[in-house]
Amino acid sequence: MKMLSTGRSGHACAGWARNAAIAKALFLVVLVAGVLSGCAEIPQQQFQVYLSAFGKARGAAEEVLADYSAAEKQLAELEAKVTPTPENSLPYPIRYEPATGEQGQLDAVAVRFLALEAVSNYNDALAQLASGQSVDAAQSSIGKFAGVVGQIAVLGGASLPNICPAIQALQTLVGVIEKARLAGEFRKAVRDGAPVVAQIFDVLREDTRDHYGLRFALANREHILLEAQGAENQVVKNALEKNEAGMRALKDTLDSYNNLLLATKSAILNLAKESAKPAEFDATAARLIEIATQLKRDLAAYHLHV
Secondary structure, three states: OOHHHHHHHHHHHHHHHHHHHHHHHHHHHHHHHHHHHHHOOOOOOHHHHHHHHHHHHHHHHHHHHHHHHHHHHHHHHHHHOOOOOOOOOOOOOOOOOOOOOOOOOHHHHHHHHHHHHHHHHHHHHHHHOOOOOOHHHHHHHHHHHHHHHHHHHOOOHHHOOOOHHHHHHHHHHHHHHHHHHHHHOOOHHHHHHHHEEEEEEEEHHHHHHHHHHHHHHHHHHHHHHHOOOOOOOHOOOOOOOHHHHHHHHHHHHHHHHHHHHHHHHHHHHHHOOOOHHHHHHHHHHHHHHHHHHHHHHHHHHOOOOO
């Protein structure tokens, strides 16, 4: 009887141990699956809000930058007109300066266009990581991103004032994003890239001060010349009204543009933090549409006066 009891006890213990091992294994499977599911989860809605915002912001930025460049060129041409002298009235230069052989530096506006292109390539790489494609799938976009950043650096864009820190941050981001690609880490790519992208938008917002200053200088020159002709003249009066309306329209346009840049910056930072609720992102998306629509109207009104 004692031996039979001991056999049953041993069998029961073995069964309990086996069941405990199975339960533990199942628990680990569930735990690992949960962790992997949490790691693989991509905030798709927030990501789409950011991509939509960037698309609108990039289109607006390119239009605003084009106007900035035109104003800069126009003002430079006006300032270059000086009283003729025997030296500067000739149709050819009075002196010859041999070429230095150095490559010309990109102008500030061109660097900003390239910075926007770099961010667009970065977004493409994020989209490929978010879609669950192989790590090699994002290599093309990251290669383009690195190529554009390299082009800016080689041509001296990193030495330009205002945007210099942002360009340097983009250069650092190239290596970081490549590591994220190899690990298939969407979240790391967003977390490390979001502050850099936000910095680009801050530069574009700061540029609006100079943009307004350029247009003000041009408008002020025109205003002075018109007033000198006599404000009682109806043609002059109409021209003065157009001059003033143009500057008001520019301010409205820059206000809407700044709002769009701020909304886009907020979208990428919110994506990185992953802290906003879906309902809040729905509101963000609606706000972006409202801002973009207003900016489109403001740009149309501004173009009527320039």
